[in-house]
Amino acid sequence: MSDYESDFEDNYEGDLNDDGIRKKAASFVSDKWEQMKRPLWFVGIGIIAIGIHVFIGFAIANNFHKAIAPIVMLGFVYLYLLYTYVIVRVAKSYKEPLVETGEKVQSIWQISFRGFPLLQLAFFGIIVAGFLVWLIIDVRQVNNSDVTVTPHSNIRFRSLLAIICFVIIGFLISANPARVKWRPVFGGIFLQFTVGLLVLRWPAGNSAFHWAADQVVTFLDYAFVGTDFTYGFISSPPPICDFGSVFIFTSLQIIIYFGAIVSVLYYLGIIQAVLSKVAWLMQHTVGTTAAESLNAAACIFLGQTEAAILIEPALLTMTESEIHAVMTAGFACIAGSLFSAYIAFGACPTYLLSATVMSAAVSLAVSKLVYPEVQESKQKRSEDFKFANKGNNNLLECISNGAVHASQFVWAIGANLIVYIALLAMFNTWAGFVGTRLGYDDWSFNKLMGYLFFPLAYLMGASDAADSHTEIQETLRVAELMGMKTILNEFIAYKELMNMKADGRLEGARAQMIATYALCGFSNISMIGSQLGILGAMCPRRKAIFAKVVIRALISGCMSCFMTACVAGILVSKPEACHSNAFSNCVYLSNITDHLSPYLPSTPMPSTTVKF
Template sequence: MLYQNYYRAFYTLLVAAITTFLILDTAKARHRLVGLGGMAFFVVFMFVFSRNPTKINWHPVIWGFFLQFCVGLMVLRWEYGSTKFNQLSEIMLTFLDFSKNGTDFVYGFLSAPPDICGMDPVFAFQSIQVVVYFGAVVALLYYYGIMQVLLRKMAWIMQVTLGTTATESLNACACIFLGMSEAPLLIRPYLERMTASELHAIMTTGFSCIAGAVFATYISFGACPRYLLSATVMSAPGSLACSKILYPETEQSQLLNVEDLKLPEGEESNALECISNGAVMAVELVLAIVANLIVFLALLALLDAIILYLGELVGHDGWSFELLLGYVFFPLAYIMGVNNDTEETFRVAQLMGTKTALNEFIAYKQLGKMVKGKLLSPRSAMIATYALCGFSNFTSIGIQLGILGGMAPTRKRLLSKLASGCTFIAIFVIFNFSFRALLAGCISCFFTASLAGVLVKTPIACQGLTSSAKCFNVSYFQDIVDNSVTQAVNIPQSQFLQQFLSSQ
């Protein structure tokens, strides 16, 4: 009882201190506090739809959000931390940029086209190829044991502060670098013994993070490196907090301490074999990304055509799938504090809907077009960047079930133990469990975006990687030639040459 009173008093003081800081910090910009309403709504929503609201352990929830707040302060507001984080972002970009040496040699002008205005590199032959390079480097870090040490230290910090189990903490830290497909490989031997809440946390963390290998791709679309990197770090503790609200722990975990985990080591005989295997394994991910983009962009066009046709039948022209998604997600975008401008809020809502219904690649591509066309303010673009930073879409449900089910076949019973042989009920239970995790992942991303909107005073604007300002403008010189030909017919040859040379 004494400890409960102590914790209650501590949490009360903590909330009061944060509230006081935000009130003073937003004295000249009260519109930033709108995001607080969004954060409160998400917490209440998760509590109402929690699997067992009375069993929620608020310690990991409060500490998860508090750790997220501290990380946000450190990288977004603290001058020294912000400077160092910006330097880290630049280092990351330089590191990923080395992949161009390989792609330019292999693919030639497809990845490094001539410096002509409007002629950009082919996406599949430049940006997405960073995945292969990154996969090989991560495999090399595993071979030398560097990644294991880094993840173990980060997981220990998260476990001490949040009180989450060893597997949950380790997976959350691994997702920052590896993403939802590779991170569970670290805890593969322990999946069979995990509780339902732990498995739910694993899925939630996977939905709320992105893989480090796709950073360069999103940056090429126009997402700010600083925001991307901070979003994936902030989402790690936030995703665990959201998971523990929607699916609280009601069992006794067998994996409490990080020290008890034995992380896998590289099985290759030497470093060269390790690099080769890592690159080859990453090729499968590249093919999956390309295939999904082709299919979903085609399906998006199909849905737009169908909805446009149905709209015309009832006398409403201009309907599209993105338009409908914008209406659905508009209330969420508004309470997240996107902007006072209704049109900008609606555009961000469309991006959120596209990311959830299709995938984040398409959403970031559309975000880049909006930023380039100056359709979004820096603040709206920043919040959208945070909100889109995660694999929380319906396609990822199948990917997660395939990965976790393949690594731990016996855990499939968790998803169908209430089915009693009925196929329809089994499908409902599987969807219910997975949908909770997807919902928690979406809310984690939106919560992080709301927090960023509250903390950041002056958002920065970023542009995608496009052709240089000194590129060869074909249209400009075509106009010069056309005008010169016209003038050549009407003026003497000497005068024509003089005018043509003076125009250069």
């Protein structure tokens, strides 16, 4: 054998030995990592937990008031851990006794006499009686403490009467009045009142909701940094010649930012976790099924399109009543991404947030009243529900896809605004043309809508003005807005609300509040096509059923929004006045520099308002 062949065999054997050593080393490292991975994970979580507690401790020592928010968040974390690792495990260990006790309680709860559930009627009767007593005492206390008591100080009772009338109307137009199950109806209204009491009357809850509204506005403000960089002069023109920011390049651009954030939350599983818990609450209080409860919960945070996407796998097997509930919730709520646009129009952020939460609950109640369940549902257990997979592979792809998807809605909204504002001007011109020929020079489409919706607005207690003439005029203005929202869309109505507040046509705080709540929803005629298009594209086999129930769903959505306004009218004794100038600038104008100044250009931002 030559020296060359000998050296080759030595090297080859050496390579084999090196390869074996590498495999053994890799196997050793892998085994050790598997052994150490779990302890290291616990160590990392422990370090983070200790860091959070240290941070909160220093925050409390520095300023307790500013530390309230992180303290509350930490409290929720402790409650979640307590529920997950203590209560659930204890309940599992006592599963059989708990099940037996639950069955006994259920049998007692179902005791009836001649078809009437005695305990249930007694329970809800006590709640209703207690609420009425509280309302009477509260109204008297407000009247006694207010030096400007007017004959209309008891107008809150009129709002309560309006809710009763809406329930009666819903029963009269019901698809099957004899099959109405009253538990979802009263359960949804009860949940709506409960949420209203927590966020509107409970001082701590009201403060928390105000804080949440401020955080939402602040969170949406960050989109201005990207908008200003991208559009520059168009989004922040200099304060000369009465220049104003262009609406589609400012407020509507926030939709893109919000869409990307929602996509990230969905990718991380946060959206699914929150929605599952809210859906569970609705399912066990209102008594609705998993899919319709989940959709209503999703409508609180998302728009009707995103909410429908979440329940897409269930559309094929849903009952007609469940489909009607899905459509009703879509009509009754708004998209969180549109908060900025409504705020820019002068709507109060606190009212908007509470409206969408309260409308989600009552939308299920009204839906089950107008279109009762007569079929067997296949979507009863929320635990078995599967969320749709959006197919994102990583976080960056998720952000990009969410932004691109949301950008389509910006231009769609802009196109709709162009068309509907033009149509409104045309209708007003036509109405004025007809009116002048008949001797009524002040006729307009807006006034006709006001007269059409005036009975509803008056019944809801839209104005508490002391002067009867002012009361009628304010009620007509609110009725006009309700008509615009129903016939055209809520964007046009909120824009007109801003104009009414700016020129003094709608000065009453209660009228502004009722209008803000009544307009907060997608329940307008133009959205019928959107609903049919969205759901029809997801499940083409059920287009006929979608078309069959959509008109009733639109009516139910309108009733849900108006009932939410009534609940606010009952619970709020002294509405806060949200002036348009205070909120039209909060998203992208001068006061944004308070918390974004390190990121904004050195050129001072204008203090002008949006121009249309």
